Amino acid sequence: MSICLITGSHPRHLFLARELIRTGTVCAWIMEEREAFVPEPPPGLAPDLAGLFNHHFAERDRIEQLVFTRAGGPDKTPDFVVGTSGLNDPETIAFARNSGPQLVVSYGCSKLSEGFLRTVGCRFWNVHGGLSPDYRGVATHFWPSYFLEPQMTGVTLHETTDFLDSGALILTTSAPMTRGDSLHRLAARNIEHFAEVFCRSVRGLDFASLPDGKPQKKYGKAFLSGDWRPEHLRLIYEVHDDRIVDHVLDGKLTGRVPRLMSVLD
Template sequence: MNKRIVILTGSELRHSFFRKYLGLSNCLDVLKTFCEGKEKSIQAVVGAQENNELRQRHLNARDQVERDFFELYVNTTEDNSNPEFIVKGEINSDERVNEIAELSPDLVIAYGCSIIKDPLLEKFPHKILNVHLGLSPYYRGSGTNFWPFVNNELEFVGATFMYMDKGVDTGEIIHQIRPVIVSGDSIHQIGNRLIKDMTKVYASIIAGFDNITGMKQPEIPANERYYKKKDFTEESIVTAYENLTNGMIDEYLNVKDKKCMENPIVINDLFK
């Protein structure tokens, strides 16, 4: 029997790809998708600041590569995701919580939405899944697949599938993946390739949810990193691109197996 789901996501192109892909899955029935607006996006935050030239250039490049990856699919496929576009944060309102409860989904699926709070969490215990674009518990917070490029730690780029809880990227981990990285890649090529792969794996996790058992959780590292939007500065852009220019990707590929073994992730055999 198909899983009946409600999707909570954003309204940028990558989010549209995500919801439309799930909507076309033969194993899923998307009852409704709530698409939050861009009012508090990183583009909006940076756009309101002065001295933002490098960050704007970086974000404009991200938008272009996102179009390269996802625009054709989004513009030419049928939309079975039943989207409704709402204001950022509205997903926690009483009206929306009651609407989701009345739909009575098997699972609530989150990607790129606001932090989910009570009473929605209380209404769907252990039934709200989330994907964090980053590898918890090593990197948490905002932009967690950007900061490994700043810190020259590409082994910490990835995606974490977890149960949603009251913390920020702290839920019980179901599965994790690392991206395919190729010599010559840009930050945005790696990021969007990961989103494409993440979406496919997420669909498998939802379809196979009834077979999921608890996984051994990683230990909290002593040097856990937590980032906020305010940390995204012009200086961070300079460092990330200097690292790329100085051969960071090729250096990582030469020691990838060793680095990944030293920093293990949760790999669920059901979804390898």
């Protein structure tokens, strides 16, 4: 067993943890307890916009509970649990180092410090819910649909660096769209698809000779938390009735085709 897994605590994070643990390659699991999955709307929103906000996040919760908990939770409990302020504490770093990993895989946790990366003494890969370099940063399963190219929804596995989602690429995946997919169902489908592809590759990895990633040759948009506003929800729900995937499949919208890659083949 060669992977130290570091995840958040939301349903999608626990789903990937379960799938990776089932490959028999995980030697330790660190879980960071994240913020509430269904946030309260910001104060001062107009009633109709507050309603859209509540609908959006309640629907995300409904879909993730439906998709990611239907087969049960992880087969084991985390070996080490921390809050967001403790992920880079010396105790957490020591636990990761003492588990003796050849690879650390992170998903949905806070940024790992330079000291964490330097001290553990192995390779670090990060799972990013967006296609890098086109969609880096925050809410990157939201923005492709907002920009009317849901086919650019995907997941990236990259080498972990100090720069936001900019490390050399290990694997990119994008799930085929299915008629009737809402924004959140498409996001969940992409996480399911990535887990299937990555876990299949993990079983055949030579951890003593891990492949190098492919450097990102262009610089796409890095979305920050402040870029998203509740007003963006109007286009998704009021203009397109959360049917943007169907509009693409019907040929009413066109756009880019994702360029996918893997160094794990």
